[in-house]
Amino acid sequence: MPEVASSRPPLTIRMRDEDNVAIVANDGGLPAGTQLPDGVPGAGLVLREKVPQGHKVALRDIAEGEVVLRYAVPIGYALKPIAAGSWVHERLLQMPSARALEGLPIATVKPPVHEPLEGFTFEGYRNRDGSVGTRNILAITTTVQCVAGVVAQAVARIKAELLPLYPNVDDVIGLEHSYGCGVAIEAPDAIIPIRTLKNISLNPNFGGEVMVVSLGCEKLQPARLLPPGSFPITDERGADAGPETVCLQDDAHVGFMSMLDDILQxxxxxxxxxxxxxxxxxxxxxxxxxxxxxxxxxxxxVTANPAVGFCADLLVRAGATIMFSENTEVRDAVEQLTSRAATPEVADAIIHELGWYDRYLDRGRVDRAANTTPGNKAGGLSNIAEKAMGSIIKSGSSAISHVLSPGDKLRRDQRGLVYAATPASDFICGTLQLAAGMNMHIFTTGRGTPYGLAECPVVKVATRTDLARRWHDLMDINAGRIADGEVSIEETGWEMFRLLLDVASGRKKTWAEHWKLHNALVLFNPAPVT
Amino acid sequence: MPEVASSRPPLTIRMRDEDNVAIVANDGGLPAGTQLPDGVPGAGLVLREKVPQGHKVALRDIAEGEVVLRYAVPIGYALKPIAAGSWVHERLLQMPSARALEGLPIATVKPPVHEPLEGFTFEGYRNRDGSVGTRNILAITTTVQCVAGVVAQAVARIKAELLPLYPNVDDVIGLEHSYGCGVAIEAPDAIIPIRTLKNISLNPNFGGEVMVVSLGCEKLQPARLLPPGSFPITDERGADAGPETVCLQDDAHVGFMSMLDDILQxxxxxxxxxxxxxxxxxxxxxxxxxxxxxxxxxxxxVTANPAVGFCADLLVRAGATIMFSENTEVRDAVEQLTSRAATPEVADAIIHELGWYDRYLDRGRVDRAANTTPGNKAGGLSNIAEKAMGSIIKSGSSAISHVLSPGDKLRRDQRGLVYAATPASDFICGTLQLAAGMNMHIFTTGRGTPYGLAECPVVKVATRTDLARRWHDLMDINAGRIADGEVSIEETGWEMFRLLLDVASGRKKTWAEHWKLHNALVLFNPAPVT
Ligand SMILES: [Ca+2]
Ligand SMILES: [Ca+2]
Ligand SMILES: [Ca+2]
Ligand SMILES: [Ca+2]
Ligand SMILES: [Ca+2]
Incomplete structure (x- = not known):
């Protein structure tokens, strides 16, 4: 393929003054011999080799063993001398080791006091428990994968036969998953998938209308999944009733159609x-x-995540709840998290969750470095230390007010900036955030992914204009315009905040909703299968 | 609910003469005071309490600490004295500990030499690699869950727009799974899910027509999943080509429809x-x-699994391959397996797989006892030791000729009775058996499950007439007639063998195929997620 020269003048982006590297912003990268123009970091430097888009260029000579700084933090140490103008790729860097979890700064940072943001509203579905849904969905909880085929057929029939009669209902979904039997349900870690499934059933977008399809003989019995008292029952069945359950093995079911009919009824x-x-x-x-x-x-x-961070601050100012996650992507930035904790208890909870995850990875004989992908590296992220700095910027600048363990549900009084401890896997993280009570989802992507969830609207944010242009009907926001110099981080953060309110109100649909692009739930089950 | 008295005379079933318990065969169980009639095990005994169907009755007085024998093996030790005619339920038994994996009898049993079974055929699709498909399916391999939503839409369009043009193609399926990214792909155990996915793509029911949909930036790159040489490529692309791949992040894709169009093309x-x-x-x-x-x-x-065992012997005699599996369900019967191994190497491989699984469970702080379910216990299975004896009877009486590790694929020369080491989880076991190259599946169930796979026909066998009657359009064979005294184990085994040939030939469909009841693939990933 011929290389298309960038039509824009060479542009580099440095995150902090202390950094000795900057990234190349231009589409297609910059060729060897390019002189960086006045007004950009490294002005006057001549590139010694081609530097791909998003990759780092050395702004000055870096000696062997010297630290390479980005976001003013060490992202590695030079494995050999790196001359100014060189491409600083992952093979030139020794990754720094992760900060130990002892002796961390605890709640030392006084976060900036932002003034409250008032007067912003959206149109939502108020639930009996006080929470608010952004969609009005009937979700059918399943205790075990055995029933998935039957539930899929029941959902198809409900969509065809019943939904037309109930035009205010947005969708009907079966909460399919791979847990429930063939698993070590008494293992200490089994609590995670079980509470995840329970709490997803109670997601605000499902209106408290819990119904369960069970097989009958599975380990995860309905009463274990949703013990009486798990949610308020205000209908005629009374508060002590369990969830309404269709049990496929019920003696009354004679023939397959009787199971479907029962679910429909x-x-x-x-x-x-x-x-x-x-x-x-x-x-x-x-x-x-x-x-x-x-x-x-x-x-x-540089673009999407800082804009999310700005939007996160807006949400905190508005009194809303914003969760960030992805253990392996915050591990290298643990100091920043503990120092931003609102209280020592919050800092301790962060340390507890990340320590647990360290040990979990260690049992499988890997560490947090297993996070990075070929696409991350091709996209210019040398290692997990660099990736982490770019990831936690999504959290903005507020104090961290609460920490959730995987699968836990937020209480109504847990507002503000929350660290929901989850794996970074997109699907597991999304599934756990649903369990936490998420009613809107923001997902940033640089390489591009058609991610979507049936349970909750997903606003997708492109980090680069090239991606936003090609995936024009998949990306909801183009944060690449920040690197293009067309808009500011703040403007994009406000655009995101307003789009959240529009989508939450049902005035707009995300592209994933438009195309009905849905990924399956994936549970986090650190316990064995049997 | 009123108790309906059984219309048949009281019937008990003892598996071996040495057993000091028998099970009650009658629908609804037998009430206290029932006298067991002449001609059944325990004739003359009066039941001291109600014994539910499928549950055990003591045939003679059993002292505290005395062994309880079923299948002539210890299934437990009496926790207190048990009088003849009592219900021997799980709370009365101390489970025996699992046999250590040292000092086992190795290849000691000379299995009966059955005469070869000749002249049986079926109508199948012969593949280039010599294997034979029982269905003619286009399977779209995916490297990562990110693409699942797009592939689901592409499959829907292929079904609507293309399948009518190709009437000899049975189905189009997307091989969706939750692996590929957000996983510790360099962990030692990651080899299991990776080879599983690779080998499923090569299942004989897919005709060697491998095509892949990839995102682009995922950890499990197409060339890692299916390196050149993984399968014979005889088309114009040449033998060194990798699988044909649609990469969603390809620069040529502009807009969502271009991705779908590319997959369809x-x-x-x-x-x-x-x-x-x-x-x-x-x-x-x-x-x-x-x-x-x-x-x-x-x-x-007592019914379904012994009939499967008889059918397994028929298959071995016919020169076919029959795999049994479910590590936690054979662990308590390890002696029987190692003694039936065809060679010391096979016995060693069995010990290796079960030892690996012991350690895997131990890491999660559980053991093989985590296998049993509430349904097993309600159905009369006191513990895993008892369940195991009933489970391995599916393997018949042949020598075990080969052992597969999880996700491994059978070579063409690996015929006969094979132990494919898998978890017992129905979906994980089925997924791993697909990877092994299964072209027909037999599934026995007592409590009832609507299990089905899109990739391979599943013949479902009910253990009880009551289940077969209620689930008349879900169960393909009623082995409960054995307990009813209507047919023999041998007759049911032959019925199964003939039905396998009919279904394999496409002359008959299973009920799961008829209703399109499909469960999702579930990978066995013992490595961490990230
Ligand atoms: Ca991430
Ligand atoms: Ca993620
Ligand atoms: Ca019954
Ligand atoms: Ca089993
Ligand atoms: Ca099973």
Missing amino acids: TARPHLERLNARRRETVPASELVVGVQCGGSDAFSG | TARPHLERLNARRRETVPASELVVGVQCGGSDAFSG
Whole structure:
């Protein structure tokens, strides 16, 4: 393929004054011999070799063993001398070791006090427990994968036969998963997948209309998944009733169609109640936003993630909840997290979660460095230390007010900036954020991914204009315009905040919703299968 | 609910003369005071309490600490004295500890020499590598879950727009899974999910027409999943080509529809080649049958599984391949396996696999006892020792000729009775048996499960007439007639063997195929996620 010279003047981006590297912003990178123009970091330097887009260029000579700084933190040590103007790729860097979890700074940073942001609202579905849904969905909980084929057929029939009768209901989904039997349900770590499934059933987008399809003989019995008291039951069955359950092994089921009919019959009153609901104006503080990144490149930490960080601060100012996650991507930045903790208890909880994850990885004989992908490296991210700095910037500048263990659900009083401890895997992280109570999702991507969830709208943010142009009907926001110099981080953060309110209100759909692009739930099960 | 008295005379089943317990065969169990009639085990005994169907009754007084024998092996030790005629339930038994993996009898049993079974054939699709498909399916391999939403839409379009043009193609399926990224791909155990995915792509039911949809930046790159040489490429692309791959991040893709169009275009020549194939008569030796049980009860080991065992012997006599699996369900019967190994190498391989699994469970702080379910216990299986005896009976009486590690694929010369080491989880076991090259699946169930796979026909066998009657359009064979005294184990084994040939030939469909009941693939990934 012929190399197309960039039509824009050479542009480099340095994150902090102390950095001795900058990244090349130009589409297609910059060829050897390029002189960096006035007004950009490294002005006057001549590139000694081609530097791909998103990759780092040395701004000055770096001696062997010398630290390479980006975001003013060490992302590696030079394995040999690197001359100014060289491409600083992953093979030139020794990765720094992860900070030990002892002796960390605890709640030392006084975060900037932002003034409250008032008057922003959206149109949402208020639930009996006070939470607010952004969609009005009937979700059918399943205790075990055995029932998935039957539930899939029941959902197809509900969509065809019942949904037309209930036009205010947005969707019907089966909460399929691979847990429930053939698993070591008494293992200490089994609590994670079990509470995840329970809490997903209670996600605000499902309106409290819990119904369960069970096989009958599975390990994860309905009463174990959703013990009485798990959620308020206000219908005629009374508060002590468990969830309404269709058990396929019930003696009354004779023939396959009787199972489908039973599921449809059970769904009807739930659909009726959901259908009777109307959106009402609620304050922006009712947003529970999960953020994550996937398919990251070096622009993730320069454009999209900083814009998410700005939006996160707006959400905190508005009294809303914003969760960031991805243990292996914050591990190298643990100091920043513990120092930003609102209280020593929060810092301790962060240390507890990351320590647990260190040991979990260690049992499998790997460490946090297993996070990075070929695409990350091709995109200019040398290692997990560099990736982490670009990842945690999504959290903005607020104090961290709460920490959730994997699969835990936020209480109504847990607002502000929350660290929800999850693996970085896009699907596991999204699944755990659903369990936490997420009603809106922001997902940034540099390499591009068609990620989507049936349970919650996903706003996808491109880190580069090239991606946003090619994936024009998959990306909801183009943060690449920040690197193009067309908009500021702040402007993009505001665009995101406003789009969240529009999508939450149902006034706009995300592209993933438009195309019905849905990924399956993936549970985090650190316990054995049997 | 009123108790309906059984219309048949009281019937008990004892597996071996040495056993001091028998199970109650009657629907609804037998009430206290029932006298066991002449001609059944325990004749003359009066039941001291109600004994549910499938549960054990003591045939003589058992002292505290005395061994309880079923299948002539210890299934437990009495925790207190048990009088003859009592219900011997799980709370009365101390489970025996699992046999250590040292000092086992190795290849000591000379299995009965059965005469070869000749002249049985089926109509199958002969593949280039010599294997034979029982269905003619286009399977789209995916490297990572990120692409699942796009592939699902592409599959829907292929079904609507292309399949009508290729009437000899049975189906198009996307091989969706949760592996590929966000996983510790360099962990020692990562080899298991990777080879599983690779080998599933090469399942005989897919005709060697491998096509891959990749995202682009994932850890599991197409060339890592299917390195050149993984399968014979005879088309114009040449033998060194990798699999044909649609990469969603390809620069040429502008807009979502271009991705779908590319997948459809790529599928066309594969569909054309599949469509040109015709079934031909092949010997029964080309069957590769995976057997497993799920939702087991005490009848599993009395009716369905012994019939499967008889059928397994028929298959071995016909020169076919029959795989049994489920590590935690054979662990308590390890002596029987090692003594039946054809060679010391096979015995060593069995010990290696079960030892590996012991350690895997131990890392998660559980043991093989984590296998049993509430349904097993309700169905009369007191513990894993008892369940194991009923489970391995599926393997029949032949020598074990080969052992597969999880995710491994059978070589063409690996015929006969094979132990494919897998977890017992129905979906993980089925997924690994697909990877091994299964072209027919037998699944026995006592409690009932609507299990099905899109990739391979699943013949489902009910252990009880009551289940077969209620699930008349889900169960393919009623082995409960054995307990009813209507047919013999041998007759049911022959019925199964003939049904396998009919279904393999496409002359009959299983109920799961009829209803399109499909469970998702579930990978066995003992390595961490990141
Ligand atoms: Ca990430
Ligand atoms: Ca992620
Ligand atoms: Ca019954
Ligand atoms: Ca089993
Ligand atoms: Ca099983």
